[in-house]
Amino acid sequence: MAHRAILHVDMDAFYASVEQRDDPRLVGQPLIVGGTSGRGVVAAASYEVRRYGVRSAMPMRRALELCPHAVCVKPRMARYKEVSRQVFDVFHEFTPLVQGLSLDEAFLDVTASQRLKGDAVSIAREIKRRIHERTGCTASVGVAPNKLVAKIASDLDKPDGLTIVTPERIHAVLDPLPVKRLPGLGRKKGEQVAAAGIATLGELRRAPDSRLWPLFGRDGARMRERAAGIDERPVEADWEEKSISAEETFREDIADPAAMKAELARLADKASGRLRGKQLVAACVTVKIRRHDFTTSTRQRRMAPATHDSRTIARLAQGLLEAWLAEHPGARLRLLGVGVSEFAPAEQLDLFDAAQPVEATRLDAALDAIRGKFGGTALQRASSLRKDGATAERLSEFGDDRPPRRS
Numbered sequence: 001m002a003h004r005a006i007l008h009v010d011m012d013a014f015y016a017s018v019e020q021r022d023d024p025r026l027v028g029q030p031l032i033v034g035g036t037s038g039r040g041v042v043a044a045a046s047y048e049v050r051r052y053g054v055r056s057a058m059p060m061r062r063a064l065e066l067c068p069h070a071v072c073v074k075p076r077m078a079r080y081k082e083v084s085r086q087v088f089d090v091f092h093e094f095t096p097l098v099q100g101l102s103l104d105e106a107f108l109d110v111t112a113s114q115r116l117k118g119d120a121v122s123i124a125r126e127i128k129r130r131i132h133e134r135t136g137c138t139a140s141v142g143v144a145p146n147k148l149v150a151k152i153a154s155d156l157d158k159p160d161g162l163t164i165v166t167p168e169r170i171h172a173v174l175d176p177l178p179v180k181r182l183p184g185l186g187r188k189k190g191e192q193v194a195a196a197g198i199a200t201l202g203e204l205r206r207a208p209d210s211r212l213w214p215l216f217g218r219d220g221a222r223m224r225e226r227a228a229g230i231d232e233r234p235v236e237a238d239w240e241e242k243s244i245s246a247e248e249t250f251r252e253d254i255a256d257p258a259a260m261k262a263e264l265a266r267l268a269d270k271a272s273g274r275l276r277g278k279q280l281v282a283a284c285v286t287v288k289i290r291r292h293d294f295t296t297s298t299r300q301r302r303m304a305p306a307t308h309d310s311r312t313i314a315r316l317a318q319g320l321l322e323a324w325l326a327e328h329p330g331a332r333l334r335l336l337g338v339g340v341s342e343f344a345p346a347e348q349l350d351l352f353d354a355a356q357p358v359e360a361t362r363l364d365a366a367l368d369a370i371r372g373k374f375g376g377t378a379l380q381r382a383s384s385l386r387k388d389g390a391t392a393e394r395l396s397e398f399g400d401d402r403p404p405r406r407s
């Protein structure tokens, strides 16, 4: 079978580029887009201000210490969404298989498009050209046989980059990269891996089980595959997905209802973060409960109005669990999961607009931004932390909820 042709397209400093395009006075300036109130975070940073160490998701106060003469503008989400639509329209001119990751980032499967629209590299060039022509902004594109390598590739030559990784060159390109470049690894885990003496993806790919086990447990084999650029996940076109869920198998069965509820809060947080990332709301929440003997139950309820609010989803999920526990007193749980389904598009919310008194939504947005930057476990709500600190050890951001059971 022929190799797949996957593109990862990522706009360069998206919000900042839109601002610079709309106001020529901002061109060449160290520009920060973000709420300027004391608790604001950097939503986007122009390349000029990144030289000072300013990064998105950084507290605004810290950013202004690094670059006191930076020009700050308030985000205009409605405007970014408008430009985002133009960008996604370009994607859909080449393939219906577009999986948006955020307003400015998507995977495209162009395998079947090549017959009519030229090879993947020509398609990538033409996408970049049309985006620039219509929006005035630049994009960086990675072209590869799978999503993982395409995502790594798009980041290798920013801004305005086009990086092609053919199947034969995957090892040559990935091997020298620092392990922190591996998507989904998370900053903390990346530091642990580096501290364990595995500095590059090539070293990770060749590491023996004995070195991977303490770091990844059962995920070791999969991490080795990822470091080798192996990834079979399909591009899931937007709207194809019918539900979003997050689940966790525990290292040790849990019998304490408070710990169970903390887990549910954390899982609800994760599921709702993905909902918000897709700009969707959900009308149904499901809790999955697996006992120590593997018997599994699900409980479901509707949510009206549909929501993507973490705390609402967590509260309803906890209610479902409480009802189940009342029927199963003393249950010991091996796994918990939270799922949301029955999607509808979220209304347009100015997430970073300080004028909006939607405190919970703003907090969610800030958490999402920081997680996007540092990986899933970088920040958690206090309500989702367990007293035993177990969350710190989780490998759940790799999507495999089967951590090792130490005997």
Ligand SMILES: [Mg+2]
Binding pocket: 010, 011, 012, 013, 014, 104, 105
């Ligand atoms: Mg981007």
